[in-house]
Amino acid sequence: MKKRVNIGVLVSGSGSNLQAIIDNAEKGLLDADIRVVISNNPDAYALERAKKHNIPAVVIEHSDFSEREVFDRKMIEVLRSHSVELVVMAGFMRVLSSMFLKTFPMKVINIHPAILPSFPGLHGQERAFEYGVKFSGCSVHFADEGVDTGPIIIQAVVPVYDSDTDETLSARILKEEHRIYSQAIQFYAEGKLEVVGRKVRIKNYKQIDESCLHNPPLTKF
Ligand code: GRF
DSSP: OOOOOOEEEESSSSOOOHHHHHHHHHTTTTTTEEEEEEEEEOOOHHHHHHHTOOEEEEOOOGGOOOOSSHHHHHHHHHHHHTTEEEEEEEEOSOOOOOHHHSTTOOOOOEESSSOTTTTTTTTTTHHHHHTOOEEEEEEEEEESSSOOOOOOEEEEEEEOOTTTTTHHHHHHHHHHHHHHHHHHHHHHTOEEEEEEEEEEETTTTOOOOOOOSSSOOSSSO
């Protein structure tokens, strides 16, 4: 029988990434069981999404805790009580303590709406747009103690068009977030991720034809 991985999803907001993971799990595309959703924000719409799918949804408000580690310990307690093996940060707006990361070594993943290491931190989409990049995208990576600095598992690249606004670009990026996050979780569930230093290798990686994207497209060369 195929091994399944128990995941816990940490959220703070809308939870569209959570929804994509729920949908892919329900379609049988993901060998993962969402055991619990934890939000630090009681008003997060992500909580409603979890409830609609009968997934335990727990609010742990960071403002109720004077220290980050105490807040993190509470999350660890809840994650453990739901037998979580992989922690999935999906729009979770808190930095995890090193104590938390040591409790789940290379078992915490995060999604970021930019091609790391460019534009880490808040508002990655807008900052890339304002910078004038011709491509942007999103990255799923293992969490480490920095902000969006851990080993990269998978990235998707999207073009930036002259007609874009930061909203249209963000929407294009979000669509790809919804695809690559499930792919990263599935690689993890299949035991395909091997972390060597900063690099994540995918076991049985299938190389596709060498390809190159240009934006704007080349006209002559
Ligand atoms: C996503 O763009 C994610 O990459 C970023 O916050 C947004 C969360 O969206 N960290 P959602 O809550 O999953 O809809």
